[in-house]
Amino acid sequence: xxxxxxxxxxxxxxxxxxxxxxxxxxxxxxxxxxxxxxxxxxxxxxxxxxxxxxxxxxxxxxxxxxxxxxxxxxxxxxxxxxxxxxxxxxxxxxxxxxxxxxxxxxxxxx
Amino acid sequence: xxxxxxxxxxxxxxxxxxxxxxxxxxxxxxxxxxxxxxxxxxxxxxxxxxxxxxxxxxxxxxxxxxxxxxxxxxxxxxxxxxxxxxxxxxxxxxxxxxxxxxxxxxxxxxxx
Numbered sequence: 687x688x689x690x691x692x693x694x695x696x697x698x699x700x701x702x703x704x705x706x707x708x709x710x711x712x713x714x715x716x717x718x719x720x721x722x723x724x725x726x727x728x729x730x731x732x733x734x735x736x737x738x739x740x741x742x743x744x745x746x747x748x749x750x751x752x753x754x755x756x757x758x759x760x761x762x763x764x765x766x767x768x769x770x771x772x773x774x775x776x777x778x779x780x781x782x783x784x785x786x787x788x789x790x791x792x793x794x795x796x
Numbered sequence: 797x798x799x800x801x802x803x804x805x806x807x808x809x810x811x812x813x814x815x816x817x818x819x820x821x822x823x824x825x826x827x828x829x830x831x832x833x834x835x836x837x838x839x840x841x842x843x844x845x846x847x848x849x850x851x852x853x854x855x856x857x858x859x860x861x862x863x864x865x866x867x868x869x870x871x872x873x874x875x876x877x878x879x880x881x882x883x884x885x886x887x888x889x890x891x892x893x894x895x896x897x898x899x900x901x902x903x904x905x906x907x908x
Binding site: 688691716718720726727728729730731732733735773775782783784785786787788789 | 827829831836837838839840841844846854855886894895896897898899900901902
């Protein structure tokens with residue numbers, strides 16, 4: 687079953703912050719985050735494994751609440767280059783494959 | 797440079813014809829995957845393979861077939877049984893252990 691992402695879209699001005707959420711109805715082994723620019727392939731940002739673990743990529747960080755099966759992606763002081771569609775991918779234990787959310791389209795304006 | 801190559805980038809086929817999409821990787825990754833992406837939707841898993849000569853159906857395998865005869869290659873055939881084949885197809889690979897996926901640049905298939 688695919689994870690649920692929210693919001694569907696967000697518009698930011700440069701320097702503003704945003705949070706993208708990803709939730710699953712199943713117990714998770716890992717959560718991945720990817721960014722896809724229009725017409726291009728998704729690019730891996732980070733993977734989270736443990737409850738409460740946080741990671742960072744540029745000024746983009748993420749957390750994983752293992753108890754709630756939720757992950758959040760934090761875009762801090764957004765830049766124009768952050769525009770794109772962000773996908774979370776979730777893996778359940780012993781499943782060895784990712785299920786992706788529908789994506790969150792982020793538009794950063796000058 | 798290591799990477800994953802999909803070809804062709806654009807493909808047009810007539811309804812009722814089978815078509816094969818190529819996916820090659822030189823990353824020495826064990827696992828390979830095929831996803832389908834429709835406008836405004838996420839990626840849906842078609843087939844995946846953890847090792848050579850073995851593969852499993854994903855969520856939307858009907859109307860598709862794959863083979864994994866070599867570690868580097870994982871071609872996808874879209875058969876005439878696939879009711880709505882027009883979509884963007886993405887191939888990905890990953891190594892064993894906890895790592896992210898590397899995606900190819902995709903093939904945009906249009907069936908007319």
